[in-house]
Amino acid sequence: MQPGTGLLPLPVELESRSGPGAPASYPADVAIDPALGPEAYQLTTDADRPRIVAGDAAGAFSARLTLSQLPVGPDGRLPALRVADRPRFGWRGVLLDVARHFLGVDDVLAFLDDLADLKLNRLHLHLTDDQGWRLQIDSWPRLAEVGGRSGSQGSAGGWYSKDDFRRIVAHAADRHIVVVPEVDLPGHTNAALVAYPELACPGVVPEPYEGDEVGFSTLDTANELVYRFTAEVLREVAELSPGPWLHLGGDECLSTPDEGYAEYVRRAARLVTGLGRIPVGWHEIGQAGGLPDGVVGQYWNYTIPEDGHAARVRSLVAQGGKVILSPSDVAYFDMKYTADDLLGQDWAEGPTSLREAYGWEPTTVIDGLAETDLLGVEAAVFTEYLCGLDAVRSLAFPRLAAFAELAWSPAPAPGQQRDFAGFTRRLAGYARRWDARGVSYRRVPEVDWEA
Ligand code: TNX
Secondary structure, eight states: OOTTTOBOOOGGGSOOSSSTTOOTTOSOEEEEOGGGOTTOEEEEOSSSSOEEEESSHHHHHHHHHHHHHSBOOTTSOOOOOEEEEOOSOSEEEEEEETTTSOOOHHHHHHHHHHHHHTTOOEEEEEOEETTEEOBOOTTSTHHHHTTTSOOGGGOOOOOBOHHHHHHHHHHHHHTTOEEEEEEEESBSOHHHHHHOGGGSOTTOOOOOOOSOOOSOOBOOTTOHHHHHHHHHHHHHHHHHOOSSEEEEEOOOOTTSOHHHHHHHHHHHHHHHHHTTOEEEEEGGGGGSSSOOTTOEEEEOSOSSOOTTHHHHHHHHHHTTOEEEEOOHHHHBTTBOSSTTOSSSBOTTTSOOOHHHHHSOOGGGSSTTOOGGGEEEEEEEEOOSSOOSHHHHHHHHTTHHHHHHHHHHSOOOOTTOOOOHHHHHHHHHHHHHHHHHHTOOOOOOTTSOTTO
16 A cells, blocks of 8 residues: 555555556456547446446556555455446547746646546647747758757746657657647747747737737748748648647637638648648638538637627538637636646636536537537646646646546536535545645645645
8 A cells, every 4th residue: 555645555656557657567367348438437446356337448557556456455456346437528638838938848747647547648849939939840840959949937847758748659659648739720830930930920029928918920831941831830730640640720810810710720731631631720711611521629708708709609610621629718727726826728718627527518518519520628837827737737736636536527416516525525535645745736725735
């Protein structure tokens, strides 16, 4: 038993396949039965040796995780129980913004361990923005070498070599997490324009940027060189990314003319499908017609949409697209917890409490969508003001645990709410795992942490 925690040893102390967060070799009898469905599992602990039947390898991974999280009695024995479990949503994602404040590879690997322990399965890496470009691109080397030098608030910057990026992807894959790389285009491109001013509109002289404004930068969508740039960058990103999705951004292009925006997004999305990948973009891309079938839109406006936003999502679905929901008033964990906080933003309808992070219902956000239009949900941690892993974690946790439960568990019965009091009791127990691994989290007053 883990001393003092009342829990089984963490995966870190098991004979795990590849280090912390990978409970891959916890002793159990495992069988795969595809009839159970993707990610589903059954776990039975009434005999000497736990038994697992899983729909696939991801389900078996989740089963082992559940096993490693069971409380053991004073005699060191597991409780006898039978769990039949499956996730509500196949896409349970987190966006990590490494463009504003860069995070080194080891920090990203540690964050992946945090996500895996909550059965989250997508890491959306926001790799480029006005403040910095964070990935080596051989055909356009100044992107990293020059665009990688800057960061928010005068931070040092940095960038991932291709080997760095492969390490992140492999560590994620060992935990059944798919990395979704985002190259934010054609806006949010100031760092790229500093590296290659010929991609900017005539007369624009880009300078490194450390602030938190958005919408001021754009590639020149009337310049054919921009399309060659886009094709070469996306090709290299695809080569590094075995997952099915490539995120091309498309948000807040306030300086891009509407027609140029629509043409650019259409062409960039086609480039992605030409690389054998599924294009993902922020929900604004729905305003461009002619998007490829199966395109994915990520919704970032509020749980009660402002004018025009829901229409773009519906337009995307009408073109054969699917939706990921990231309502910023409940799932952006770079927001403050309370108005008194010093750290965090508040533009998304004010602070976001743990209760708000837990209490929303995905199917009611955009009128006219069926649950089958939803690929899933994603939380976000943007980092204009978050420097380093501890800051990211203390804004993400415990809200990300609330999000993970909402992403995994069945919808509450009609007219019912999720049981917040029950969640906070379970959370107090779960937090011992964060304590044991030294993960920073906010001890919000809604939870009795000593219970
Ligand atoms: C909005 S929501 C952004 C990001 C910022 C974030 C800060 C969206 C698609 N873009 O550029 O970093 O707010 O909370």
